[in-house]
Amino acid sequence: MSFASNHPTRRDQAKVMSRAELTRRLVARLDHEEAVIGGIGFANFELWGAGQRPQNFYMLGSMGLAVPIALGVALAQPSRRVVALEGDGSMLMQLGALATVAGLAPKNLIVVIQDNGAYQITGGQPTAASVADLVAVARASGLAQSAWAADEGDFEEMVVRALREDGPWVIGTRIDSAKPEATTERDPARIRDQFMRGLGVKR
Numbered sequence: 001m002s003f004a005s006n007h008p009t010r011r012d013q014a015k016v017m018s019r020a021e022l023t024r025r026l027v028a029r030l031d032h033e034e035a036v037i038g039g040i041g042f043a044n045f046e047l048w049g050a051g052q053r054p055q056n057f058y059m060l061g062s063m064g065l066a067v068p069i070a071l072g073v074a075l076a077q078p079s080r081r082v083v084a085l086e087g088d089g090s091m092l093m094q095l096g097a098l099a100t101v102a103g104l105a106p107k108n109l110i111v112v113i114q115d116n117g118a119y120q121i122t123g124g125q126p127t128a129a130s131v132a133d134l135v136a137v138a139r140a141s142g143l144a145q146s147a148w149a150a151d152e153g154d155f156e157e158m159v160v161r162a163l164r165e166d167g168p169w170v171i172g173t174r175i176d177s178a179k180p181e182a183t184t185e186r187d188p189a190r191i192r193d194q195f196m197r198g199l200g201v202k203r
């Protein structure tokens with residue numbers, strides 16, 4: 001069965017879930033020093049809260065860079081699985097990244113879109129994610145293995161498969177706008193250095 005036909009293909013078929021819980025479930029499934037890039041917004045706050053790992057990178061300043069950074073890591077280290085966690089606002093700002101991923105087709109890349117329909121960290125202004133279904137955009141960009149997670153169990157099933165089988169994968173999640181449980185420590189130089197050590201490219 002294909003990914004798309006096994007899981008919801010429309011945003012309105014997906015349950016609205018807790019970002020903190022989904023992030024915890026994802027991190028709990030990591031067991032091969034996978035790299036995880038948390039996008040600006042609350043994606044990286046919850047990644048921080050789910051337990052700090054040297055293979056985590058927390059983007060603090062720029063929207064839309066979780067996927068491009070993850071793509072670079074995936075191409076540089078093809079034997080490592082790489083996960084990008086990106087909010088809908090940031091994804092909308094960098095839609096071309098999806099087509100670039102489709103063109104380069106790294107088998108080890110997993111994009112998780114965290115769609116709360118809002119620019120939450122700057123006050124909850126609405127995004128266009130309810131108009132432009134981001135999973136449909138990903139599929140139309142050439143990423144056939146793109147689907148929405150129906151619920152928490154479905155999300156975990158998708159993650160397990162994506163960590164094992166060839167990608168690239170796009171997993172859409174609808175999330176609520178709960179206040180994040182943690183706050184990333186704002187120390188970009190330290191974040192960069194730890195990540196480089198975590199990837200084995202710096203001593």
Ligand SMILES: Cc1ncc(C[n+]2csc(CCOP(=O)(O)OP(=O)(O)O)c2C)c(N)n1
Pocket residue numbers: 039040041042043061062063086087088089090091116118119120121122127
């Ligand atoms: C180019 C640019 N424009 C605006 C901002 C300010 N800004 C930082 S995060 C953010 C919202 C991010 O929204 P989303 O990616 O959906 O994540 P969420 O806050 O919902 O977790 C905005 C508008 C920025 N950092 N860069």
